[in-house]
Amino acid sequence: MSWHSVFSIIGCPLGLLYIFNIVLSHKRRKDLKGKIVLITGANSGLGKACVATFHQAGCRVIMAGRNHEELNKVREEVIKKQLPDTFSPEILIMDLMDYKNMQEYVSKGLKIFGQIDILINNAGVSYRGEISDTQICVDEKVMAVNYFGQIALVKEVLPHMKQQGGGSIVGVSSVQGKIAIPYRSAYAASKHAFQAFFDTLRAEVSSDNIHVCVVSPGYIQTNLSQNAVCGDGSTYNKMDSTTATGMEPGLVAQRIRQAVEFRENDIVLAPFLHKLVMCIRTLCPSIFFLIMCYRAKSGKKQHSKCK
Ligand SMILES: NC(=O)c1ccc[n+]([C@@H]2O[C@H](COP(=O)([O-])OP(=O)(O)OC[C@H]3O[C@@H](n4cnc5c(N)ncnc54)[C@H](OP(=O)(O)O)[C@@H]3O)[C@@H](O)[C@H]2O)c1
Ligand SMILES: *[C@@H]1O[C@H](CO)[C@@H](O)[C@H](O)[C@H]1NC(C)=O
Numbered sequence: 625m626s627w628h629s630v631f632s633i634i635g636c637p638l639g640l641l642y643i644f645n646i647v648l649s650h651k652r653r654k655d656l657k658g659k660i661v662l663i664t665g666a667n668s669g670l671g672k673a674c675v676a677t678f679h680q681a682g683c684r685v686i687m688a689g690r691n692h693e694e695l696n697k698v699r700e701e702v703i704k705k706q707l708p709d710t711f712s713p714e715i716l717i718m719d720l721m722d723y724k725n726m727q728e729y730v731s732k733g734l735k736i737f738g739q740i741d742i743l744i745n746n747a748g749v750s751y752r753g754e755i756s757d758t759q760i761c762v763d764e765k766v767m768a769v770n771y772f773g774q775i776a777l778v779k780e781v782l783p784h785m786k787q788q789g790g791g792s793i794v795g796v797s798s799v800q801g802k803i804a805i806p807y808r809s810a811y812a813a814s815k816h817a818f819q820a821f822f823d824t825l826r827a828e829v830s831s832d833n834i835h836v837c838v839v840s841p842g843y844i845q846t847n848l849s850q851n852a853v854c855g856d857g858s859t860y861n862k863m864d865s866t867t868a869t870g871m872e873p874g875l876v877a878q879r880i881r882q883a884v885e886f887r888e889n890d891i892v893l894a895p896f897l898h899k900l901v902m903c904i905r906t907l908c909p910s911i912f913f914l915i916m917c918y919r920a921k922s923g924k925k926q927h928s929k930c931k
Contacts, residue, residue: 653885654792657682657709660737664718664777665747667694669846670796673873674744675713676702677881684737685713688729689747692717720747720773721765730780742792742884743781745774750848751811752930753855762857763810770814775821782829790833792884795822797840799894802902803912806920811852826889835887839880842894843870854930 661678665671666687679685679702689695695715703712714736718729734740749769751762778793785791800808801815819838826836849867852860876893883891892899905912 649889659741660684660739661742662686662688662733662740663744663746664688667691667698670844670873670876671746672698673877677877679710679713681881682709684711686716686733686736687713688716688718690719720769723773723776726776726780739788740781744794746796750852752852752860754807755809758855762853762855766810766814771817785834786832792835795838797838799840799842799898801840803905837883837888838890840892841876842898843867844873844876845870846873860930
């Protein structure tokens with residue numbers, strides 16, 4: 625068989641699938657003016673950028689987070705700009721580790737503007753370490769914030785969205801929700817679980833006019849690596865060069881806004897190389913595993929230890 629025919633056998637169906645995907649995902653633009661948006665992790669990084677972006681789009685923003693002082697600083701920065709036709713954001717204290725009390729947090733959130741139209745599950749914690757020296761309580765913490773807290777929030781908001789006739793739920797995952805890399809076990813596992821939950825959710829609520837989108841960014845310039853938890857439970861406290869040279873949080877926030885406006889289902893915001901690796905993971909897993917083994921060996925000193 626010639627290369628030409630191999631390409632047409634593989635290429636044609638892939639090309640058709642690609643076109644089908646574009647046709648299926650094409651939706652009409654929704655107006656965001658006046659919509660009520662709840663954003664978690666609103667005090668820093670991507671969450672903070674989302675507050676500014678949705679505020680500028682004319683949304684009524686509920687900023688959820690743990691630290692009132694930090695949230696208020698962001699709130700004041702946003703109000704200072706005094707843009708026409710915008711609403712002052714409001715603050716909602718919410719600790720995702722305390723997800724057993726989610727009902728209380730959400731009922732407070734609903735009282736602020738009366739409902740929630742758009743939920744942006746953005747808060748998250750990263751992790752650094754090797755599986756063999758990571759305490760199970762660290763895995764539990766990462767799962768609590770990145771998975772259980774997120775799904776508890778979705779479960780509490782969902783009945784209200786159904787009752788009001790629709791809404792949008794955005795989950796901020798990561799490229800590591802699609803591929804798992806060495807020395808990030810807890811983080812990658814939490815984001816994989818997150819993706820799976822949202823994929824199920826998307827299907828289940830599609831008849832309720834509720835739009836679900838998973839956003840999987842590559843590196844973003846935030847404090848995520850500094851705030852990462854290490855295998856022994858300490859804080860990593862270092863800015864990784866990958867994070868420092870990542871995407872601008874503002875650009876990612878704009879893309880999230882677009883995903884809500886156009887009701888997109890699943891977006892990956894990453895360089896071509898990351899997308900290629902995702903493809904290899906699906907189509908030729910053995911090659912992916914080889915690359916990861918190499919990466920684990922070459923990056924052992926650099927990535928596995930916190931101190
Ligand atoms: N930066 C990247 O390279 C990157 C890449 C892919 C995906 N992401 C994802 O983007 C999202 C935002 O992260 P970021 O990059 O903006 O990092 P960040 O600046 O560290 O922000 C993380 C946010 O999550 C909040 N948070 C942590 N634990 C919490 C808890 N128990 N309860 C409530 N909130 C909690 C933090 O609040 P406190 O300040 O109170 O801790 C903070 O607001 C995360 O889901 C992350 O996984 C980031
Ligand atoms: C990172 O943390 C510092 C100190 O807490 C804060 O001043 C800064 O705004 C944070 N950066 C981002 C992008 O959130």
